[in-house]
Amino acid sequence: MNADFQDVIKIKFSSRRGGGMKRKMFWFVLTTTLSLILLSGGLAGAQQKPILLGGSLPLTGVWAETAKVIQKGYEFWVEETNSKGGLLGRPIKLVIYDDEGKPDSAVKLAEKVITVDKVDLLLGGYPGTAARPVMPVAEKYKMVYVSMGGHMASFTQGYTYSFGAPPLMGEWWFLGGFQWLETFPADQRPKRAAVYIMNNPVGTALLPSVDEYTKKLGIQVVIKEKYNLPLPSAEPLVMKAKQMNCDLFVSGGVFPDGVMTVKAAKALKYNPKAYFQGVGSAIPAWTKELGEDGNAIVSGTSYHEKLNNPSNKMLIKRVKEKLNLDSVDTYFGFSVAWLQTLFAGVEGTKGLDQTKIRDWLKKNKVDTVAGTFTFDEKGLPPPFTYATQVVDGKIELIYPAEIRSHKGVYPKPAWK
């Protein structure tokens, strides 16, 4: 028999002996103690039951470098949110599996986190080829899925729980660049375009914005060719553009063919007024590896660390304070924007009901580090990209004017 129990017996005995005051005291102590136990137990219970946020990323394999940046972004934003009291007053716990960038693994792991781990919220995946097949899984289990998406086609399959916030949309890639060219007087704009596009879904997705805007700006497309990767040789492409006096060169490829084309253009002394590049020039390796040869190349993005919205300024400040980093990788920003969107839906509905979150997101504005978004039925914001240009080895924002970090360089200077 322990000492506490002996005390209780003792009190009981005392009360039987007619101590009314003591009896009241006994009940007061008992109820107060029980209340405190229940209250503290309840709080402890809440602390022990975090909101589970899970999914997969290619943490190993060829996509691992970028995926780890996304992972860091996720972890950073979860820590930030937890330090401010969590979501709905509950801490967030992150569960990330490695899908190696394989679409089938991404699907299996999405099923696993939903049905086995029973996550409360689904995490956006990467790259587009792995994110796209997760969209029907999200639809099947009615889970909101905020990611980069695959490409435009992945958002036109009738999925209602998927959001691109922001998406990385090939179809929009050159919008910002052409809108930037539109700001110049008509007689100064390029007149003849050479358009070379890699022959895959990402490359061909670039064509609509090229077709629309070359027509709109009165630019004659004199070369429009697709090529298969790997590109065997870039000199013939460049020579053809040079021979046909093309003053706008659109290289709709990725890093390897983009670099080959730049090197060929420099070697063959081909100097167009404007040089557009697909995804290749948006990665740090472009400026690091090409040096000044990579300058003045125009591309697009839907997030940039130099965006001047309050949310992004706060992110940059916190990253500096917490991680002691002077710059933020593009994919770090993307991952934060995706979580901001998801969390805005949770806070907006004050709950974890996925259908309510989905409906809330489609009716309300969401502030993210990439900008303020509204979403249509497909889960996409209105078409946009920010035009970027490599200036003095740095990727700068050049359009729209209100967000630009540097004045665009036009016409492109001759190769040095």
Place this chain on the structure above:
Amino acid sequence: MFEILLLQSLVSGILMGGIYALLGVGFSLTWGVLRVINIAHAGFGVLAAYIAYSLLAKTGLDPLLSLLITLPCFFFGGMILHRGLIRPITKARETIVASMVLTFGLAIVVENLMLWIWKADPRVLKPSYSGTAVFIGEVGLPIPQLVGFGLAAAGILLLYLFLNHTHTGKAVQATWQEKEGAALMGINLQKVSEIAFGMAIAAAGLGGVAMAMMYTFDPPVHNFWLIYMFLVVIVGGVGSILGTALAGLILGVITGLCMAFIPYQWINVLTFGLLIVVLLVRPQGLFKTGV
């Protein structure tokens, strides 16, 4: 105007084909002489490209000079690799299949080693002459490709001279033609095999640096290079050094002509269609008299 484009396409194609031939000759040598299909061959090429890149970035050493360090290391490294890994599997009943499985694993190890050291970021070898060209009329010959082609020509010529004009080279050829007979003549098969494998790995290193003069590279790129190596070796004839060289040039000419005459998206279809035709008509390759 069309003539210039045609000449440019042909020149670019030939320069490219020569470099692929260089990468292919070592592969052809191990396949023909040792009956080893070295899936990791292009991986060693990428490794040499990374070493050249690092030496250039850190010490400013020109990639050509870096070969003075890389090639001996690759030659002796290849010999050690043969002794430790390749020799045991030559006792297998199906040496070719066993070698493919083994070297596939080796390729994964090499790729992951490069990922660990240099990460997955793509790299560009930029010597001082990068982005420069020699012009003949209006046709430009980029100097890095010319250097790569020069390496290819020198490498293939040296390998050819070694195999045909040195005692060890002739021993290598004898081993290839009649293994038991060569052994009966007193040729040390193990030593000859080690030397052949070492030379093949050194040729892979030379080819890798030549490829990096033209293309960007990252650890998994060896898989792409491997496809073209198979192409030139099969078309040229397994084990035939000159055949591989000529196949590389043919590949270059065809690619160049395709770039001038047909839409670019059909180039691979035509190139690999040619491979199918060669396999159907001359399964032993264009320049080999016997299988």
